[in-house]
Amino acid sequence: QVQLVESGGGLVQAGGSLRLSCAASGRTFSSYDMGWFRQAPGKEREFVAAIRSGGSTHYADSVKGRFTISRDNAKNTVYLQMNSLKPEDTAVYYCATPAKPVFLLRLARLYDYWGQGTQVTVSS
Numbered sequence: 001q002v003q004l005v006e007s008g009g010g011l012v013q014a015g016g017s018l019r020l021s022c023a024a025s026g027r028t029f030s031s032y033d034m035g036w037f038r039q040a041p042g043k044e045r046e047f048v049a050a051i052r053s054g055g056s057t058h059y060a061d062s063v064k065g066r067f068t069i070s071r072d073n074a075k076n077t078v079y080l081q082m083n084s085l086k087p088e089d090t091a092v093y094y095c096a097t098p099a100k101p102v103f104l105l106r107l108a109r110l111y112d113y114w115g116q117g118t119q120v121t122v123s124s
Contacts, residue, residue: 002026002113004095009118012085016122020080022095022115030073033098036080037108038091038120048093049080050105058105063089085122092117 008020020036035050049069050058057069068081078095096111104110 002097004097004113004115006093006095006115006118009093009120011121011123014085014087014122014124016085017081017083018085018120020082020093020095020118020120022078022080024076024078024095024097029071029076033101033105034069034071034078035096035105035111036069036078036093037096037111038089038093039117040091043091045094045108047106047108051078052105053101060106082120085120087122087124090120090122092119 003025005023006020008018012018031053033050033052036048037045038048039045047060048063049067051069051071066084071078094117095115097113098110099112102110
């Protein structure tokens with residue numbers, strides 16, 4: 001059974017940084033794509049970033065240049081480094097992975113396994 005556990009959220013001032021981690025278990029981590037999504041109160045869950053098993057990365061326009069996704073296959077962990085944080089980045093951040101390779105990494109409905117989420121709050 002695939003399990004994803006996020007950590008690293010918290011409260012930070014605008015302009016600050018946080019690094020989120022997502023520890024995966026239950027299957028061969030290196031073989032699967034990984035994604036980060038977020039959901040703010042009253043809004044739909046939205047794509048943030050994804051990294052393919054081969055290492056290529058994809059970002060939402062709203063975070064490009066500020067956020068960096070990476071993976072450490074030896075530690076079965078994916079990271080999201082968030083710099084220059086803005087109040088509009090406030091949300092619950094979720095780690096997710098599909099059961100098989102997907103073409104459209106930005107579509108939340110294509111992901112089968114989700115973590116419990118970690119809260120990120122950016123104060124102005």
